[in-house]
Amino acid sequence: MALILIVDDDTAFRMTLAETLDDLGYQVRQAGSCEAGLASLGDGAIDLALVDLRLPGDDGLAFLRTAATTAPGLPCIVLTAYASGSNTIDAMRLGAFDHLTKPVGRDELAQALARALRAHQPAVAEAVDDDTQAGEQMLSNSAPMRAIFKRIGLVADSDNSVLVLGETGTGKELVAQALHANSARAAGPFVAVNCAAIPAELLESELFGHVKGAFSGAASDRLGRFREADGGTLFLDEIGDMALPTQAKILRVLQEREVTPVGGRQAVAVDLRVVAATHRDLEAEVAAGRFRADLWYRLQVITIKLPPLRARDGDVALLAAHFLRQHAHGRAKRLAPAALAALQGHPWPGNVRELRNTILRAIALSEGDLIDVEHLGLDAAPATEAATAATATAPVTVAATPAGTAEIDWDGPLDRAVELLESCMLRRALAVADGNRSEAARRLGLSRQQLYRKLAQYDIE
Template sequence: MAKILIVDDDAAFRGSLAEMLQDLGHVVLQAEATDAGLHRLRTENVDAAIVDLRLPGEDGLAFLRRAAGISPVPCIMLTAYASGGNTIEAMRLGAFDHLTKPVARAALVETLERALRRDADTPDRPQAAVAAPGAREPVDGSELVSSSEAMRQVFKRIGMAAGSDATVLVLGETGTGKELVARALHRNSGRAAGPFVAVNCAAIPAELMESELFGHVKGAFTGAVHERIGRFREADGGTLFLDEIGDMPLSTQAKILRVLQEREITPLGASRVQPVDVRIVAATHLDLPAAVKAGRFREDLWYRLQVVPLWLPPLRERLGDVLLLAEHFLRLLGGDPPKRLSATAARLLLAHSWPGNVRELRNAMERAAILSHGSVIEVEHIGLQAAAAPAPGLDIDWDGPMALAVARVEREMIVRALAATAGNRAEAARRLGLSRQQLYRKLAEFDLD
């Protein structure tokens, strides 16, 4: 039996949640605002808190900030208004988890049980991160927009990783938004006031890579008429984003490994090392384990990079985001009111396979906004190729038994999740919205273990 604090201004929801928790044998405390909840936290021996994001006066994020100085109690955030920004911020401030309303009873009970187990195992849990200056959702188009559970798991990981200097490796197909994730990590970190420097490793010739990254002294080579500090020193005190690191030459990979280990560089032609204070975020669309086996990528660098791996799902696996993102891009393009999609245009977007992912969708919306003279975007303005054929591997008899069709879809989704996460079953389970135990049962059921 545990003592659970509920902070929510919706009396009906608070009452029903309290009743459910009491049925489970817990003692329940209730508060309808942040100040009242913090008073309960100071005066009662609370084991866990369930806190709504939107509260009268100070919101649930303020509760998290202030609660960290009172008690290391695990806090579960609830909201009906989830966004990339508030999910990342809640996790960065130390929330145990961030769930969306309406929340399923089983999901809430499972999360609460995990929170209570962790609190029992680690009574001296570290306090939440200090608020970073500028850790606000941007309004320049670089915010992360999604309503899918797979992306919500990404947002949570960004929030948990943002407060540290741990190296992050972002994996995903071209156009899925890997640089946006890197910028979100920087924006929500203690380095937010420092520089964010992005380098596209695939766009730099191999012979210029080391000079570009590490800099050179005057006279280091023919044509080096001036000193160059290099991208690592440009990013000092901030974040260096190494995009498409899978395309980096092997010779440079060895030097990157040393930088990650020693936090120092040697500019070309220099005799002394230079210390650097940077956080490294790397990204690639390549299958790095396959590149390691083929000898194109160093195995030791692969292990060094994936301290915190993040997998971004392709747009075709989160079709619920297509119209949300399309409308978001149209708002960014301006207009009073912004242009909108016709019903047939919306159906076209949902039928497309989006091989270029979010980048392709954004380009399509820009094109459509230019070509449409009125306020409504029609099919002819979008200019997409014909809808792609159904995904390969799904040989389903649509007139047969439903159980067999559902089983084939489940198997295909599990296979794709495992492939996208390089066989990491814990990450695959998160992508699929399953517990690890559920995934293991499915793997056995479909002979995939």
Template sequence: MKRILVIDDEAGIRESLAGILADEGFAPLTAANGEAGLALLETEQVDLVLLDIWMPGADGMEVLARLKELQPRLPVIMISGHGTIETAVQATRLGAYDFIEKPLSYDKVILAINNALRLCRLEEENRILRGQAKQHSLTGESAPMRHLRRQIERVAPTDAWVLIRGEHGTGKELVAQTIHRLSPAAHRPMVELNCAAIPEELIESELFGHEKGSFTGAATSRRGKFDLADGGLLFLDEIGDMSLKTQAKILRILQEQRFERVGGGRTIKVNVRVLAATNKNLEEEIEQGNFRADLFYRLNVVPVFVPPLRERREDISLLVADFLQEFGRKGLGAKEFSPAALAVLEEYSWPGNVRELRNFIERTLIMSPEERIEADLVRNLLAAGPAAEPVPTRLGEFRRLSYKDAKRLFEREYLRMCLEDNSGNISQTAEQIGLERSHLHKKMKTLEME
């Protein structure tokens, strides 16, 4: 049910519009002035706003400008009894979808609302499709990959919860995105939360949201991931890294599908399908007392296992072809691997799986001036590791890249060396380079590092 907020200082108009909206199947909310309307938007999820222009205190134009700063994609329809062309033009420039004059026509109001909601839905679907188009498909024709695709095709159209398991770098997030794309909620965004990257003291706020002033730094109210995912999918990545304290709280939410924001007293009910992913052996974590058995059984409705790359070596040549196209579009040139070079790649064990392969292909394209990459170069780079060439020698290669790609490559090499100096210890590395541990973890994920 779409929620429509009516902001108007005339009680009769508020009551009349609320009745009309309820008759049409909408859920009406009302506010007597702009300040009350803005305050309500901080705590309630609203799909559209009907906003009067002439009101005491903050007028409609001022409220529209502030509203667009808070929620730029929220459609707003202006209503006024003293409308002019100049006023309508100004409202449109500020981001209003439509302008309706009083006395209000029942049919015109409903038509404008339906058109605005339809346009908003189409824009959201386009954003989702554009995002999905940037992602790789599940590449591979090996038996394990065919089995994985069959599992996804069966579970995606249902409402079943899915626990995606697999080693680092196998593509668990891509599996979640594919399930979302094939699900009935594909027209809604999939809300993601990396459980390992959020500090324990903030994860409740991330999951459930918070009210203004509920803790130091909470300058405004904020909706949490569960609230944002209402009616859609919530992807909990690295669920095995969640603390026992948070596990207990999230279990109750998963069972009841209702919660309260941090610092709030109002119960919010949602309908959320959960996808979770982990690289840990949760059965062992349960035995060691690190993971709740009841949460495991709640999440593990349909288990999906993503195979490591060493178990589907025949897919490596297809993956390499995909990566060559991707990096070619980024300006690294049209290059190819010789059959002998591909054979060397297929013999390697790839402990970092597809993510390691992708990073290796990018590094090889940057390091090699040749258009055809031969087996000897691949062997040398694999044997020497990521730091096969000293940085000064590679600086000339950076000039062929865009600033964004060069910066990304430098950051990844810098963090790799720092992590190597600290034997892979993220906490020690974060302290050494002056970053919060959670920020370093996020940066590593962004750079697709182990």
């Protein structure tokens, strides 16, 4: 019977979790701090640790760092109510096996424990999270993106080539930057090249450099992007648009780790990692003879496929709020309920880039602090148009309290309608989350502090 250590300062949660583990057939040892947890490790016999991210004194990451040396190979699963891209990546870099977001379901917990014990390898940890996630470049609360963050953390320290796939605007360069920033090459240069933006006849000189006099206009030597990225990471964006002759030379650089400048005779060694990206289906491109199969095999040592924004449940509201904070220049810009509904109903063919540009446009076009549908400039889908027409002529009934309903007066004050809708959404999110405020905040795309302020504003217990 496996012995599991729970390290969590929330006594009620720790006791509940211990009861669940006991029901699942595990032995349990408990600790209320990082220091107490490490002391328990010193007693030996621990098979797996469940560690809260936020602890008094040293946090869950400190536990993982120390456990890696004092109990190497111990699977650790970090529990957190504050999930973000950076803390997931940091966790995986520390060798964490997986992470669970509070509240933890019994089935999810059982499956994670079984996987971790079976694999018997280090597990999850999460870095301390800023509740607003304001410093994050990659924001998401969706399961598909959480899987991406884990994968980045797992492979960041590897020098293997990475192929990033995804539609236009999904954030492929952000993935490349995250891989670089979390690697041993972080102190080196990060060099990005958009292969589709450079004419084919100039791309070789751009990538490999040239010697003086190599061609008309080559007035001096040029290093080229491969040599500029020496010691760091080279990001080749839209590599699927690259001409076949250039592809052959890229393949040779990846194989030999040396570059020969255009017009030069002497190869120069380079030490770098290559991350490539494309929105194209490279397998289809290979079949059509437009992309070299050997280069495709070389690039896809590690593949990361980004989901489109429409497949990232809840992220439209989260990202819209982030872009408002980031670009409103201190003004208290906010989305009207109808505007948020329009954003959530839009298919986003341009993905996160399109959403960002939409918010920037709305900030510029809205005179007051409230951003409405007309400020977004979206092409309304028929369903959206029909819904807009219906709300113009008919009252809408929303649940105001668990015991009753309230009707929005569409001819009344806007502030009152917004307050009523917000209050109803807050109550509904709390009800769906069984009163768990962290889960309710996640569903609403709010930080926990923002949720608390809203609950106080509407006097919701």
